Amino acid sequence: MSMKNMGVLVAVILIVVMMVIPIPTFMLDILLILNLSMAIMILLITMNMKEALDFSIFPSVVLLTTLFRLALSVSTTRSILSHADGGKVIEAFGSFVIGGNAVVGFIVFLILVIIQFIVITKGSERVAEVAARFTLDAMPGKQMSIDADLNTGMINDQEARARRKKVEQEADFYGSMDGASKFVKGDAIASIIILIINITAGFAIGMTTHGMALTEAVSTFTLLSVGDGLVSQIPALLISTATGIVVTRAASEGSLGDDLTNQMFSYPHLLYIVAGVIALFGLFTPIGIFLTWGIAGLLAFAGYQIQKKQTIGESVDENNQAEQELEEVRKPENVFHLLREDPIEFEFGIGLIMLADVNQGGDLLDRVVAIRRQIAMELGLVVPVIRIRDNIQLQHNEYVIKIKGNPVAGGEIMLDHFLMLNPVDEEHGIGGVETTEPTFGLPALWITEGQKEEAELFGYTVIDPSSVISTHLSETIKKYAHEVLGREETSHLINHLKETHPSLVEELIPNVLSLGDIQKVLQKLLKENVSIRSLSVIFEALAEYAAYTKNTDILTEYVRQSLSRQLTSQHVENGIIHAIQVGAGIEKKLAESIQRSEQGDILAIDPESANQLIHSFTQSIQEMAEMGVRPVILSSSGIRMYVRQLLERAFSDIPILSYNELEPNVEVKSVGVVKV
Incomplete structure (x- = not known):
């Protein structure tokens, strides 16, 4: 324990001891002056701080100073009643400050109590209560604002974390201030009660114990009691004022003095x-x-x-300002920001601005936050900030999704309509604008809001414009997740894993595999829609097999096998996997077409044979789709990645698994075998 912590603990214990053990009057004088000094210091700090969190310990300080004042009141009361002596400080306040007139002193004391209790303390208590309530109510809105700024690129992850922490601290602070104001209120009430006790008890003790006459007892104990009350009440008044200043400061960027001079005299x-x-x-x-x-x-x-x-x-x-702007133009580095490209961009025409404008009821920013969370849960990928901006070069209702500056998807939206997925072979009699659903390419109709209820009664799926865009954006990010995952994003994932598995990361990186090797393996998994959320399992597999090979293609196959439970659950339906099996002839032909090179193994098959094989797979996949079963291609583990290379362009969305990637308890039901 540090000396500072030990000193605070000892001070608190001594404050409690003061209430029990008598203290000499000279020590009381020192403590009373110290109490007044602390009150002045606290008041000056509150006047010079820029925001409430600059003095976040203030609620605890209020409690400690209140306890200190009460302990002093107990000690001074004991001294006054026992020895008819409160020390030089109390005597000075009782004779010099109030001129030795007990009545005047009593009235001054009551005025101070009224000012503190009725005006300052009561007002501070109410403001603290309202501030705590509104701060807690505003927390969700502030968090959403931070998420929106993060998604639009106005702030980075570090700034977002700092702002979230500040919001939490503000809520805790104002909640504590609400409670601390009750201590100040109780202190004011206790001062009145202690004064009455001192005066009434002093009359009796003065005449019975000290042998004073009635007039002498009245004069002595009234002056001492009022002096004691003033000595404790003035620091209490300063602390109450400081409490009022803290809870009434809002939207301030400077000290109280700066704010007063700048704002009070800003209108000459x-x-x-x-x-x-x-x-x-x-x-x-x-x-x-x-x-x-x-x-x-x-x-x-x-x-x-x-x-x-x-x-x-x-x-x-x-x-x-003019000179700074001119200087910025002259700088040679002022064009470097033009070279920066965002990992993911969403651009839209001016007709779609309302979707991103919260003031117009747009919820696109909230949906983007939900998309990032969804992809983190499903794929284990922390999607970088999605830059959202309008583009006057696009059509009025057009939008474009870009990955690293290149357009990869887009579409057009009719804001005042709903998208109805429209099977072309069904008659429904609902008129609309024919279109194609942008995410999956399904035939659809844009229908009016009045037709929405009719379409839903027929059982058709009806989607609002915001959902169309968010679905398209989500699926596009999933499709190009392997491109989104760069070395920087990989480094962030590794650092996160290192917090819980430091030994595993240190064993693997950089002595066994480089950051680039890890990135390649993760990219290959994401490219086949395999979640990398179980990063510790992936690293365990890499640490085990990287000692035998550094080929990232082969390492990816080993990793997939270690994720067998995940892959099985991803494709199983009711304990069964319906699969198209790759025939032995095709596997043999692919194995004979493999060429070894320094860059890795390459499938070198002639175009005619490749087209024949792809045609065979196409027939089987179509037959499986007609059966209403989700297609899955199953091959041996040694040939799986080459089947993927063959079918990658034609069937990028069809999962290709090996027998080693399936759990033993799952039933594989063959719906066809692809042969040469």
Whole structure:
């Protein structure tokens, strides 16, 4: 434990001990002065802090200082009642400050209590309660705003984390302030009760124990009690004021002094009006012109000086801004930002702006956040920030999806319509604008809102424009996930894994495999729609087999086999996998066509044979689709990746599995065998 922590613990224990053990009067004087010093210091800190979190420990400070004041009150009460002596500080407040008049002192004390309890403490308590409530209610909106800024590229991941942490800290702070204000309120009530006890008990003890006359007892104990009350009440008043300042500060970027001078005197022409009103008071009231015109002159002069400085400052700012803009243009590096490309971009015509505008009811930004979370759950890929922007070069209702600056998908949307998936072989009598569903290429109709209910009654799928776009964007990102995963994204995934599996990562990287090798393996998995969320399993497999080969194609096959449970569950239906099996003749032909090279194994098959094989696979896949069964191609483990190379362009979406990638308990039902 550090000395600072030990010192705080000892101080708190001593405060509690003060309530039990008598303290000499000279020590009471020191502690009372220390109490007043701390109160002044806390008040100055609250006036100079820029935002509430700059003094986030304030609620705890309020509790400790309140406890300290109560402990002092107990000690001073004991000293006053036992020895009719409260020390020099209390004596000074009882005689010098209030002039030795007990009645005046009592009235001053009551006024201070009323100011603190009724005005400052009550107001601070209410403001703290409302601030805590509104801060908690605003948390979801602030979190969504941060996510929106992150998705649009206005902030990066580090800034987003910092802003989220600040939102949480603000909620915790204002919640604590709501409770801390109750301590201040209780302290004010306790001060009144302690004063009454000191005076009434002092009369009795003074006459019975100290042998004082009634007048002497009244004079002595009233002055001491009122002096004690003032000594404790003035620091309490300072702490209450500091509490009010903290909870009433909002939307501030500077200290209280800066804010007062900048905001109160930011309208100099208003000072002229105030000066005129004060001058009229001197003419039409008995106050006289000597006092009022002097103050009016000072106000008018201050307004003139402030207005003059503002005019000079505005001209200087305009000149500085012009010079900075000119300097930026002259810099040779000012074109480098033009070379930057975003991993994923979503551009739309001006007619679709309302989909991204929250003020117009658009929810595209929220949907993008949901897409990133969905892909992280399904594929284990942390999708980079998706840049969303309008593009006047596009058609009015057109949108384009870009991957690393290149368009890969797009479509057109009719905002005031709904998309109805329209089987061409069914008669429904619903009129609309014929189109093609952009994600899967299905025939569809754009129908009006009035036709939506009729289409749903017929059992057709009806999709709103935002869902059409979000589905297309989601499926496009999944399709090109292997291109999205760069070395930087791979590094982030590895760093995340290292937090929970440091030994596994250190064993594999960089001594066994490089970052680029890991990236290639993950890309190959994503390219075949295999989730990389089980990154620890993938790394375990790589660590086991990388000692035998550095070929990323072969390592990918070993990784797939280690993910057999995942792959099986991905394609099994009711415990059965319906598969098209690759015949032995085709496997033999592919094995004979493999050529070894420094870049890896290449399937070198002549075009005619390749077309024949693809035609055979096409027939089997069509037959399987007509049966209403999802096509899966099954081959031996040694030839699987070459079957993928053969069918990659023609059937990129058809899963190709090997027997070693299936769990033993799954039933494989063959629906056909592809032969030469």
